[in-house]
Amino acid sequence: MKGVKELKRRLKGVKSIRKITKAMEMVAATKLRRLQERALATRPFARAIEGMVARVAAHADITASPLLAQPAKTLREAVVIVGADKGLCGSYNSNVHRTTVQHLRKLEAEGVQAEVWVFGKRAQGFFAKMRGLELRYAHPTAVEKVSYREVAQLAKQIVAAFETGSVQRVSLVGTRMLTLATYKPSVQALLPVARPAGNAEGADYILEPDANGILARLLPRNLEMQLYAAVLEALACEFASRRLAMKSASDNADEMSRFLSMEYNKARQSGITGELLEIIGGAEALNG
Amino acid sequence: MPNFKLELVTPDATVFSGEVTTLTAPAEGGRLGILAGHAPLCCTISPGEVVVREASGATRSFMVGDGFLEMAADTCRILASVGEPADAIDLARAEASERRARERLKAHTGQDFDLARAEAALARAVVRLKLGRDRSQRRPH
Missing domain, CATH: 2.60.15.10 (F0F1 ATP synthase delta/epsilon subunit, N-terminal)
Known part of the structure; x- marks a missing residue:
């Protein structure tokens, strides 16, 4: 009879876990929808500013903005990492961490020092423990509560670090959404700005105040936008990954509880059969 | 046209x-x-x-x-x-942010004071107030 009790206990445990994972799946799905909408809403601006940068840059010269300056020698790179605050989102965290570590190894091989600017408590914990790596900035609030203003402030700090020469390169590790169900971590160079290969569209393009003046303001704004879009896209991926992880956990729990209740029924039935046999056997013996 | x-x-x-x-x-x-x-x-x-x-x-x-x-x-x-x-401007909010921006500009000490940011906030608030008030005068409720 011990087997029956044990099975019943496990069955109960699996069922209550399933309730939790199912609830987490629902929460992730709701947040995912909202974050996808936010990420999509940034597209028109991002696309427009990118086009504008290319067209204006064609008329500007290399001295227009310090952000265009290619350093003679790169000594130090700032790596902006967009990670997650929590676990239970499948391989999302480990993918981001692994991609970053690969990038950091590559920098080490080039003889470039690295410092990290990190979004997400999980990622902060992971990179803070790494030896010989400076955690220059740790985003203090939850990634999913991010606002454009915060990102703009951060972009300003990054630009300042670049302009004062404390870093010569800035890159970003995030996660890109390829389709609704597939996403992969990616490394993207942010600074210095690669001069876009725009072709000068005739001389009758009116630029006010002038190309250099516009570009000097356009490039920092573009950086803000790239950062903001990257954070939102990574967030959408995180919640897509979390929803999927919770869905497969619920599915597994379903399958397990089916198996366990079958085992439980079998064990219970065989217990009853055994008792019946004993009673019948006893009665027969009495009747002799 | x-x-x-x-x-x-x-x-x-x-x-x-x-x-x-x-x-x-x-x-x-x-x-x-x-x-x-x-x-x-x-x-x-x-x-x-x-x-x-x-x-x-x-x-x-x-x-x-x-x-x-x-x-x-x-x-x-x-x-x-x-x-x-x-017509979506929130006048009360704009007034509050104007006041806040002016106070910040007046008291501009403190290490992390960002002049450009405070000025930009003030400029936005002033525009919002002007537009919002224009509208409410044209169409009194």
Whole structure:
């Protein structure tokens, strides 16, 4: 009879876990929808500013903005990492961490020092423990509560670090959404700005105040936008990954509880059969 | 009058997208008027009011923050840091942020005081107040 009790206990445990994972799946799905909408809403601006940068840059010269300056020698790179605050989102965290570590190894091989600017408590914990790596900035609030203003402030700090020469390169590790169900971590160079290969569209393009003046303001704004879009896209991926992880956990729990209740029924039935046999056997013996 | 396409976008949203016949915008060098067929143009804009006349003849007004305006191939794009229809302005909020910005500017000590940010906040609040008050005077409730 011990087997029956044990099975019943496990069955109960699996069922209550399933309730939790199912609830987490629902929460992730709701947040995912909202974050996808936010990420999509940034597209028109991002696309427009990118086009504008290319067209204006064609008329500007290399001295227009310090952000265009290619350093003679790169000594130090700032790596902006967009990670997650929590676990239970499948391989999302480990993918981001692994991609970053690969990038950091590559920098080490080039003889470039690295410092990290990190979004997400999980990622902060992971990179803070790494030896010989400076955690220059740790985003203090939850990634999913991010606002454009915060990102703009951060972009300003990054630009300042670049302009004062404390870093010569800035890159970003995030996660890109390829389709609704597939996403992969990616490394993207942010600074210095690669001069876009725009072709000068005739001389009758009116630029006010002038190309250099516009570009000097356009490039920092573009950086803000790239950062903001990257954070939102990574967030959408995180919640897509979390929803999927919770869905497969619920599915597994379903399958397990089916198996366990079958085992439980079998064990219970065989217990009853055994008792019946004993009673019948006893009665027969009495009747002799 | 011929139409052209206008897109007014901010980092978080598309505020307006549609056909318009005329447009005036607060370019940094002064107010700028645009009609269909305008030569390709790119300029910076300061916080202010964008007024458009839609293809239907209706006039609409928008508040915009600093940003950029580009006219190319009969499509005008305004990229602003913030933007909203004038009739969606929250006057009480604008008043509060004006007061806050002025206080910050007056007390500008402290290490992490960001002059540019406080000035930009003040400029936005002032524009919002002006637009919002204009509207409420025209249409008293």
